[in-house]
Amino acid sequence: MKLQCDVEVVNRMLPTCGMKNRGKGARAVLSIGKHIDKTSPRTSIYLMICTAKDRAGSKYKLKDNIEKFFSWFVDEGKATVRLKEPAVDICLSKADANSLKNFLSAARLADRGSDTSSLPLSTLTPVRARDVEKPKKKLTIVSKKDYPLTSNFPYSLEHLQVSYCKLSRVDMRMLSLKALRKLDLSNNHIKKLPATIGDLSCLAELILHNNHLDSFSEALCLSTLQKTLQHLDLSQNRLQGLPTQFCQLRELVRLKLDDNKLVWLPFHIGRLSKLRFLSAAHNQLALLPSDFRRLSLENLDLFGNPFTQPNPLDHTIRLTFPIPLLEMASRAVVNLRIPYGPHLIPAHLCQDLEVAKTCDCGQVCVNFFIKTAVSMNLHQVSHTVVLVDNMGGTDAPVLHHFCSLSCYSEFLDNCLQKGMR
Structure with missing residues (x-):
């Protein structure tokens, strides 16, 4: 022994x-x-x-x-x-x-x-x-020939970098390193992340730059990473979107999403109250979610996205009169902060409530609303802003949702008054 x-x-x-x-x-x-x-x-x-x-x-x-x-x-x-x-x-x-x-x-x-x-x-x-050597805290492997095939990684590792090794998946041996605080798997060929990464209870930095990822699983968003993950780099992958649950990673301070195929940002991105550095340059973003206005950043980079020129008069109406009872009940649940869950109501209703939209009047709407886009100066949410385009602009279109015709009409009246001034 x-x-x-x-x-x-x-x-x-x-x-x-x-x-x-x-x-x-x-x-x-x-x-x-x-x-x-x-x-x-x-x-x-x-x-x-x-x-x-x-x-x-x-x-x-x-x-x-x-x-x-x-x-x-x-x-x-x-x-x-x-x-x-x-x-x-x-x-x-x-x-x-x-x-x-x-x-x-x-x-x-x-x-x-x-x-x-x-x-x-x-x-x-x-x-x-x-x-009897001191436990190894840091290990860097940047060549396939140096990658260990027969021996395990030192259990004491806190910082592990494995780059340029053409890994197609995350080695399960890495997931037994319970002291790991930083995992850098950049510049590989990883296509999918195992949910067990969420079992790394000390992980604060996850670097996945330049891989082949096309999704980020909901399971990771609901794991212990909610309490530990502060820096996430998903740049230069193949992501088209991130799950609604992504905004459960509320300890995030730095988030890099550059050079993907993102057509939208997480719906509740404003819930990332500790986020200070956000980079999503060179994606396919045409609009920013309405929750984007709640961010408080130090640095923001959205350069190279095909943002549309917003016109408040261009709108989408998803309203019926009278408002259906289900919609009224859903609004009441969110407005009154009534607890809900799949043990109380059907799962599909829970999903609808998770993406409830907030009107300018402060009330919410779920599936029935009027939607339009409004230009916002990004300096409203970030101290430093990288130019959005080569023309020197720092404005980007942000979605607005309205719970009723009266709220939308009041919004248009305000826009008209500002235009007259």
Whole structure:
């Protein structure tokens, strides 16, 4: 039984001599195995600790020698084994939680003097230098010949870049790296993202620049990435749209969507209240969603999109008189913030309510409305704006929805008054 982790051996007698412990752990390999005791002809079970400074290892007898286990934080990879002789505490940290649990279980059996045949024992031999190196935090692979085929990625990685390796899919070994904070898979051939990327509970940056993605799944939008993802780069892919649920990624600060085939931005993009940097240049955007007006950005780049020249008089009417009862009920649910869900109403009604539009009067409309586009200066939502076109413009058309003819008429009257001024 072997365990790799950080170890600090604390002598409990030092404080009585007016001395302090070093207070710093070192990377080590712990082994539980047989050793011939010089004081007795019998073979005993020992715990051996090998570090970079002491690769030959220090040995501690286990049978009837463990005073106590401190394992309150074992799920965090931390534990302490208190020995009777010598009077030391062996403090373990930064260990794999499952491996640590198995190791403590073996140590407990050895302390009780269990039959050695039932113990997963190791040979107590000096370790190699690479076995006691500090955990690797960062790994960069930018060539296919350097890509590991037979060995796993170091479990301690926080930053992994794998580029120019012609990957057609995300390697499932990457998805077991629970400490990963940044995953850069740019410049590959990835066509689809597995939903299990959402299980990377620490992931703050996901770089997928220059791949073959044609979709971004709803499952990812509803995963733990909602609480962790701050930087997402989907530029130079084949995306035509993003799901409505995309705006559940509310921790996003930077979003890059350049050089795709996007014909629309997420309907509720205004819900990304922490978004500060948005780039969606060179797409197929003709209009911006009405929720776009709620953004508060530092930098915005929408250059190279075929924005249409808006005319408030050009409109689409989807109204009937009287308003259907279903529409009136749907509006009431949203306006009054009545809880709903697929356990209460049909799923298709939930989907309709998720894309409810807000009228200029503050009320909502769902499936019955009047729609038009209005030009908006992008400086209203961003401090810095990259020019929209080669003509030096910073205006773009934004959709407006109206819940009734009276609201639309009032809007037109206001436009006319502004034009007369």
